[in-house]
Amino acid sequence: MTFPDITSSLRLLMPGLRGALEANAPMAPLSWFRTGGLAQVLFTPVDEDDLALFMAALPSEVPWMVVGLGSNLLVRDGGLEGVVIRLGKGFGGIEVDGLAVKAGAGVPDVKVARAAAEAGIKGLSFLRGIPGAIGGALRMNGGAYGGETKDVFVSARAVARDGSRVTYDVAAMGFTYRRCAVPTDVVFTEAVFRGVPGDREEILAEMQRITESRSSTQPVNTRTGGSTFKNPPGHSAWKLVDEAGCRGLTIGGAQVSPMHTNFLVNLGNASAADIETLGETVRECVRNQSGIELEWEIKRVGTPA
Template sequence: MAWTDNLPAVRGKLLLNEPLGPYTWFRVGGAADALFIPADADDLADFLKALPESVPVTVIGVGSNLIVRDGGVEGVVIRLAGRAWGQVTADGDTVTAGAGALDSMVARASAKAGIAGLEFYAGIPGSIGGALTMNAGCYGSETKDVLVSAWGLNRRGERVELSLADFGYTYRHSNAPADIIWIEATYRGTPDAPEAVAARIQEITERREKTQPIREKTGGSTFKNPDGHSSWKLVDDAGWRGKLHAVTGGGAKFSELHSNFMINPGEATAADIEGLGEAVRADVLEKTGVQLNWEIRRIGRK
């Protein structure tokens, strides 16, 4: 009997052989063996406790910085989506946000509450769970600058609480246990006039719209910035801006607007997109001796 024939009962949605492309910004990729969208934290905890430990578990958010490979994803993919996961509240100088809350929603909620420091989240096209995992940041600020603590569930469904120091954050990296599924985070900012915070958020939003291909099928920043270098410039100088690259489909390319953003012009496969990234990494390394490291997460079978 296959493990999918004996899955735990849930209150949320549990879908077998569910295509994951529609859940990502690139709109490519294969199916999950099973996709679980839990109703709430208790539903998720009960599911994890009952799920055999031999079944792999992968967590995705809004899919803004993700490539799902064409062969699909083994085991259970968990997606935290819906009202239960996106609550944002403010109290004094602190903001508490569910892992499924969009980063931009958290920025706007902080502005409404007159809390400064979280404006940079308006420039990150993801959700809080991903921000916690990778120390997301932009325009000179990072998650580590405002995070107080967060809690989540480990693979056994047990609650785990971490303070900022426990994350061991460095640039786009966390030392927190990789199996934690984040549920909620608490941030601390500084008091400021709501209109002043909102104005800075508006500036970030306008800057992003002018410099990034946000209306394309993209995955955000492709590569981390190497020490002393800008990834976009390395890609640009190597001649890859706007150059179509195909492996198995219609091809992918780096945006003409921002050469650290890959886009799917329409008929790309996951192999096209990941293949483009790997081709650029190899070319930049050969030409400059600089190693580009992925910022986009890649999951699944090739």
């Protein structure tokens, strides 16, 4: 479905706005699943100042959300009313200072891992195994291969809903498993991480092992959304899905990956409804088999067709 074009009215409220406002923007290209409906408005801020201006002037009744690389995002087929904020090149910088790495919220996690490795900074290699951007790693305390964002986090900058700038230390972030305690109406713009001294070649070798492990155990070259469900305490989600007999289960154009059962895959023509229905079917099967309620890790947004 298409939405009324509100871009002109937003521009009138925001003199000096430099970023792009696109009406009825397709969201499928921005999601790794490559499916889903339109965003009423897609806003790409030029930099933090541009984002702050927008946030301060955006009417309170207009819904909004932020997307990064779309690696853990499922946009429903009816699309998204309101504004989608996408952090682009203006949030893509990386700076290394001693053992600290400062990165914009739009930087892919793998680039931060690589920058740290090249500088001989140990401890950030796990970011190579997270298919997302720094903003998402902060919001979800992203982790893989024995490491989590909280382990190397120093501080983060953000823009609040009223356009003010906020800084968070590790205590204020309130990291827990796949969550942080920062209000959802705050937009992260950059973060600083710190590692320990290490050997460049050894760190690069560790990253290569992570790359090979992902390629051999996960459907990395498919239209997928990364890990679908969070690991329940004391359990692995993929094992629960496998034990419930869901490996390879297909609904419409969506399939539980035969390679890794905690991944859902768009076989080519899946609708968002196919993928979400498959996920809910898997949750029901696991519930019936083990009594355990799987929690979605993928963020599902928008309305059905």
